[in-house]
Amino acid sequence: MARTVLYSRFEDGVKAKIGIADLIDAEKTLLGAYFNQWMQYCHEYYPWPELTKSELRTPDANNVIGWEQPAKDEIGMFYNIYKTDPFATAYPAELSFTLTDEGARITSTTDLTGGVYPRYQKKVATYTTDRAQAFPSIFLLPLMHYAYGEWLKSDGQNQKGQLELQVAEEILKQEIEKFARQQFQEQPTRFITHSTTSYRY
Numbered sequence: 001m002a003r004t005v006l007y008s009r010f011e012d013g014v015k016a017k018i019g020i021a022d023l024i025d026a027e028k029t030l031l032g033a034y035f036n037q038w039m040q041y042c043h044e045y046y047p048w049p050e051l052t053k054s055e056l057r058t059p060d061a062n063n064v065i066g067w068e069q070p071a072k073d074e075i076g077m078f079y080n081i082y083k084t085d086p087f088a089t090a091y092p093a094e095l096s097f098t099l100t101d102e103g104a105r106i107t108s109t110t111d112l113t114g115g116v117y118p119r120y121q122k123k124v125a126t127y128t129t130d131r132a133q134a135f136p137s138i139f140l141l142p143l144m145h146y147a148y149g150e151w152l153k154s155d156g157q158n159q160k161g162q163l164e165l166q167v168a169e170e171i172l173k174q175e176i177e178k179f180a181r182q183q184f185q186e187q188p189t190r191f192i193t194h195s196t197t198s199y200r201y
Contacts, residue, residue: 076123
């Protein structure tokens with residue numbers, strides 16, 4: 001489960017940057033819109049390990065793994081699909097697939113009996129301005145800068161706002177560096193052979 005932090009931390013952080021003690025309702029709504037806009041961006045920026053899942057799923061008769069399946073998390077982004085559990089296999093073979101409006105249609109000719117293991121990120125939640133709701137803590141700092149940057153731009157301070165957006169971008173890149181350089185979580189290199197793909201790290 002991903003580490004989380006409360007929305008109140010985000011809101012209080014942005015208020016401190018603006019230099020105000022509280023927000024009126026309209027400002028809270030505006031800040032919430034910035035939060036959701038950039039939360040989606042942060043999620044899609046990189047396949048964050050702590051936000052990525054892999055589990056056994058069963059394709060339908062057309063070899064499609066749906067975006068939604070009963071009693072399963074709704075998928076927001078497919079990254080890979082494997083024949084075997086990637087966390088229990090040294091070099092899992094990847095299956096090729098094509099995205100459709102229904103989900104991921106597996107195009108590999110491999111026998112799919114027994115199911116497959118998609119590696120995916122859940123659909124990003126839509127957040128309210130409830131101060132007690134939780135969100136991934138890895139995004140706290142970049143979201144504060146993104147939201148403050150948008151706030152400045154809405155106030156006509158375009159140059160200062162753009163600088164804040166650039167700071168947020170650098171923070172995201174630094175988080176990726178932590179995974180790669182300190183925690184050795186580099187993205188694997190693909191080796192494609194006909195209908196399957198293998199990985200080497």
